[in-house]
Amino acid sequence: MSDLARRDFLRAGGALVVGFSLRNAMAAEERALKPGPPDPKQIDTWLAIHADNTATVYIGFAELGQGASTALLQIAADELDLEMKQLKTVRLDTSVTPNQGGTYSSASINRGGPQVRTAAAEARQALLQMASKKLDAPMDRLSVSRGVVSVAGTPNRSVTYGELVGDKPFHVAFTGSAPVKPPSEYKVVGTRVPRNEVPDKVSGKYVYMQHVRVPGMLHGRVVRPRGQRAFGAGAKVMAIDESSIRGIPGARVLRRGDFVGVVAENEWDAVKAARQLKVTWDTAPTLPGSAGLHDHMRAAKSTDRMVVEKRDVSGAFSGAVHVVSQSYRAPYQAHAPFGPNCALADVTSDSALVMCSTQDVYGSRNTLSRILGLPVEKVRVQYYEGSGTYGHSCYDDVAQAAALLSQLAGKPVRLQFMRWDEHGWDNYGPAHVGEVRAAADAAGKIVAYEYQGWQHNWSGIETSAQLALGTPPTEWPGGAAQQVNPRACGGMYAIPNMRLVNHQIPGKDYLKGGWLRSPLDLSFCFASEQAIDHLAYLAGMDPYAFRKQNMTDAHWIGVLDAVAQAAQWTPRKAAADLSGAKVVRGRGIGLGTHLTSYGAAVAEIEVNRETGRVVAKHMYGAIDAGMVVNPGFVENQIGGQLVQTASRMFKEEVTFSTTGVTSLDWNSYPILRFEECPEVTGVVVQRLDERSTGAGEEVMAAAAGAIANAFFDATGKRMTEYPLTPQRVLAALRG
Amino acid sequence: MAKELSIRVNERPFKVASAPDTPLLYVLANELQLQGPRFGCGLAQCGSCSVLVNGVETRSCVTPVSAVDGKSVTTLEGLPAWYAAQKKLAQSPVLHPVQQAMIDEQAVQCGYCFNGMIVKASELLSKVPQPTEAQIRTAMNGHLCRCGSYPRILKAVQRAAQTMAEVAR
Numbered sequence: 001m002s003d004l005a006r007r008d009f010l011r012a013g014g015a016l017v018v019g020f021s022l023r024n025a026m027a028a029e030e031r032a033l034k035p036g037p038p039d040p041k042q043i044d045t046w047l048a049i050h051a052d053n054t055a056t057v058y059i060g061f062a063e064l065g066q067g068a069s070t071a072l073l074q075i076a077a078d079e080l081d082l083e084m085k086q087l088k089t090v091r092l093d094t095s096v097t098p099n100q101g102g103t104y105s106s107a108s109i110n111r112g113g114p115q116v117r118t119a120a121a122e123a124r125q126a127l128l129q130m131a132s133k134k135l136d137a138p139m140d141r142l143s144v145s146r147g148v149v150s151v152a153g154t155p156n157r158s159v160t161y162g163e164l165v166g167d168k169p170f171h172v173a174f175t176g177s178a179p180v181k182p183p184s185e186y187k188v189v190g191t192r193v194p195r196n197e198v199p200d201k202v203s204g205k206y207v208y209m210q211h212v213r214v215p216g217m218l219h220g221r222v223v224r225p226r227g228q229r230a231f232g233a234g235a236k237v238m239a240i241d242e243s244s245i246r247g248i249p250g251a252r253v254l255r256r257g258d259f260v261g262v263v264a265e266n267e268w269d270a271v272k273a274a275r276q277l278k279v280t281w282d283t284a285p286t287l288p289g290s291a292g293l294h295d296h297m298r299a300a301k302s303t304d305r306m307v308v309e310k311r312d313v314s315g316a317f318s319g320a321v322h323v324v325s326q327s328y329r330a331p332y333q334a335h336a337p338f339g340p341n342c343a344l345a346d347v348t349s350d351s352a353l354v355m356c357s358t359q360d361v362y363g364s365r366n367t368l369s370r371i372l373g374l375p376v377e378k379v380r381v382q383y384y385e386g387s388g389t390y391g392h393s394c395y396d397d398v399a400q401a402a403a404l405l406s407q408l409a410g411k412p413v414r415l416q417f418m419r420w421d422e423h424g425w426d427n428y429g430p431a432h433v434g435e436v437r438a439a440a441d442a443a444g445k446i447v448a449y450e451y452q453g454w455q456h457n458w459s460g461i462e463t464s465a466q467l468a469l470g471t472p473p474t475e476w477p478g479g480a481a482q483q484v485n486p487r488a489c490g491g492m493y494a495i496p497n498m499r500l501v502n503h504q505i506p507g508k509d510y511l512k513g514g515w516l517r518s519p520l521d522l523s524f525c526f527a528s529e530q531a532i533d534h535l536a537y538l539a540g541m542d543p544y545a546f547r548k549q550n551m552t553d554a555h556w557i558g559v560l561d562a563v564a565q566a567a568q569w570t571p572r573k574a575a576a577d578l579s580g581a582k583v584v585r586g587r588g589i590g591l592g593t594h595l596t597s598y599g600a601a602v603a604e605i606e607v608n609r610e611t612g613r614v615v616a617k618h619m620y621g622a623i624d625a626g627m628v629v630n631p632g633f634v635e636n637q638i639g640g641q642l643v644q645t646a647s648r649m650f651k652e653e654v655t656f657s658t659t660g661v662t663s664l665d666w667n668s669y670p671i672l673r674f675e676e677c678p679e680v681t682g683v684v685v686q687r688l689d690e691r692s693t694g695a696g697e698e699v700m701a702a703a704a705g706a707i708a709n710a711f712f713d714a715t716g717k718r719m720t721e722y723p724l725t726p727q728r729v730l731a732a733l734r735g
Numbered sequence: 736m737a738k739e740l741s742i743r744v745n746e747r748p749f750k751v752a753s754a755p756d757t758p759l760l761y762v763l764a765n766e767l768q769l770q771g772p773r774f775g776c777g778l779a780q781c782g783s784c785s786v787l788v789n790g791v792e793t794r795s796c797v798t799p800v801s802a803v804d805g806k807s808v809t810t811l812e813g814l815p816a817w818y819a820a821q822k823k824l825a826q827s828p829v830l831h832p833v834q835q836a837m838i839d840e841q842a843v844q845c846g847y848c849f850n851g852m853i854v855k856a857s858e859l860l861s862k863v864p865q866p867t868e869a870q871i872r873t874a875m876n877g878h879l880c881r882c883g884s885y886p887r888i889l890k891a892v893q894r895a896a897q898t899m900a901e902v903a904r
Binding site for chain 1: 812
């Protein structure tokens with residue numbers, strides 16, 4: 001598609017761009033004449049001032065329902081001395097928005113905040129220089145309120161930002177040298193501004209990816225086996241009987257390698273055709289099956305690495321008074337976005353426009369360019385929010401699939417995954433085996449700690465590329481979030497002797513893996529925080545007091561105290577009050593993190609000893625994420641993390657046979673429902689003078705530990721595997 | 736070509752072009768370009784696609800459009816007018832009280848499930864104006880949320896019930 005055609009395309013879809021004024025859509029369109037990323041060293045890349053004295057901030061982070069798009073504007077509002085209603089942002093687009101890297105690892109505020117802040121400060125400085133000339137007054141006599149610059153003492157001598165640059169470029173280099181405001185001058189940061197996009201989300205005006213349509217498009221669906229096999233095995237077509245969809249007029253089969261899809265003008269025809277098309281797949285067994293999974297993992301040939309080795313672990317264990325040693329197991333869990341991923345692609349012989357819900361538009365552009373065989377600057381990727389993704393769900397896969405179908409069909413193709421595609425072909429959060437040993441002295445001081453973890457890395461390619469191109473099933477190099485993590489595994493305690501060992505197993509023999517919100521941390525803290533808790537029990541101490549006496553870091557102590565206070569924690573030993581009643585209650589406490597920030601949680605649960613059903617009644621979570629731009633957003637994030645953790649600890653488990661995944665919908669992969677949902681309390685430990693760190697993940701691991709410890713408090717039994725299904729609970733209670 | 740179907744959506748008649756076995760959801764999304772009902776599972780398990788059919792919450796992903804022939808369909812977009820008609824208000828509000836309460840409680844995260852949540856809660860409050868917490872939880876139990884927004888949705892439904900009681904007085 002030529003640049004001109006691309007302009008027309010944007011216009012054709014322009015009606016769909018809701019939430020931004022036409023003027024902003026036009027401004028974005030002008031920028032879009034040149035493929036991105038725009039030069040990050042220019043102020044114009046980051047923001048534009050309009051004639052009506054409003055501003056557009058170009059942000060490279062995706063709104064995922066976490067409030068990032070509003071929070072980043074709060075930062076800009078303070079630096080620019082504008083009100084929130086004077087600020088807008090635009091959709092992520094490789095031709096429009098800067099490349100700030102992907103929206104993952106809770107990076108929006110952590111990494112994006114400082115960039116937006118310094119760019120806004122530098123723009124303000126440039127504006128003040130212009131105002132100084134215009135008003136003929138030195139810069140230090142100027143003050144700004146709501147975008148109106150006035151001279152101290154003579155308020156009638158004033159000029160607006162809009163009058164200074166209105167819709168014209170700054171043409172000023174972004175050096176990062178303009179001073180930013182001290183936190184004491186923040187007016188908007190730290191306050192509970194409501195989220196910009198919420199009114200449209202409740203009225204039905206918000207344009208989710210699933211709503212986007214363009215003229216002349218076809219509807220597509222992929223055709224795959226129901227439920228993936230081993231990552232290394234992919235899927236193999238033995239035969240396709242195209243006559244099986246002869247009765248559906250207008251439906252066409254498209255194929256490249258083992259990638260099979262159907263397209264039709266009518267969506268329902270595409271759905272029916274995908275369901276009806278007879279494909280014979282290779283069904284040879286390739287998986288260990290979920291029942292024997294953990295033994296298989298433990299027996300696998302692993303690549304071992306010493307992550308931490310501190311002082312004399314063996315010696316410390318042999319001299320200790322209290323010792324715990326236990327193996328714990330965690331399942332594969334699915335992202336399972338509530339609305340399956342969707343993408344719309346228009347691929348021509350020399351260009352491509354792909355609209356999708358990627359968390360990284362620039363990263364996806366690179367991959368799409370390779371798959372389509374087009375130069376990267378000829379590929380444009382636009383972000384539309386889908387339903388919550390919580391990490392690497394199938395958004396890249398569906399974008400690649402839509403692009404492949406469009407290339408094959410020669411027309412724009414809108415493709416939404418079916419429920420079984422999303423559940424069955426996810427990049428699952430990897431399963432884990434954790435073996436923990438920990439020891440304390442007679443005074444309840446932790447003296448030794450060892451964690452050994454087994455899991456595989458994330459898969460490095462998407463299913464569509466794997467099937468279409470025969471791309472080999474590569475894995476990610478092991479990063480911090482894919483292996484035993486020293487911060488989550490015992491790192492919150494001051495322990496003199498430590499050993500952490502990572503055992504990486506071959507991912508090709510298992511399910512596709514990917515980052516699922518707080519990757520591996522729930523598994524780590526389910527294991528590690530139970531071991532710590534059990535030491536407290538053996539030492540005859542209250543679990544909160546025991547933790548506190550083994551901590552020295554003020555941030556960790558701060559969140560632990562905050563959550564204990566919110567939950568009105570009263571000191572007593574765990575499992576000191578066991579009852580024979582049918583329904584027993586327990587409370588537990590836990591600490592956890594992801595890579596940054598500090599999380600703590602308390603869970604109050606009920607266990608039905610006859611049915612084995614466990615329900616969380618009230619959960620508390622505290623987070624220290626440095627400077628929190630909007631405490632309301634973070635409280636909402638904490639609430640979500642607590643509920644999602646309850647879901648993952650009680651319900652969620654990907655099941656599979658030797659031939660494929662069998663948990664393909666909400667019945668076979670149940671999640672927490674309304675009736676079982678706990679009350680939640682979120683506490684933000686605000687530190688305005690510290691840099692912002694992530695706030696979207698860190699309470700989850702703490703909550704996993706708290707739930708497990710509450711179970712022990714209620715029953716006197718340790719759960720060694722989650723989810724805590726009735727069957728597992730009854731087995732533990734009998735044992 | 737089968738006989739042309741005529742359905743009422745948000746109080747307006749509409750002639751359906753799709754085949755009669757087409758699920759109502761695809762007609763609402765593709766022929767009427769409505770954004771309230773949306774695909775979640777296609778299996779009536781999640782509530783993403785919910786609409787009201789003659790005031791009763793219905794999963795549009797498994798309801799053939801022929802099944803609503805001659806019936807009145809209300810989507811998220813039509814809830815304010817549906818509420819105004821029920822309450823005999825002179826003018827339709829911009830938002831149904833449940834929608835407004837979702838904003839007031841900042842209950843939303845990704846918001847994809849909110850179509851079903853709002854439709855179901857509106858149905859509940861039309862039948863049980865002052866539900867207990869347990870009644871709300873039971874009524875909403877067939878609607879899933881993946882972000883974990885249930886606690887704030889619960890508060891919003893309670894708030895909406897209160898608002899509606901005040902309107903009634």
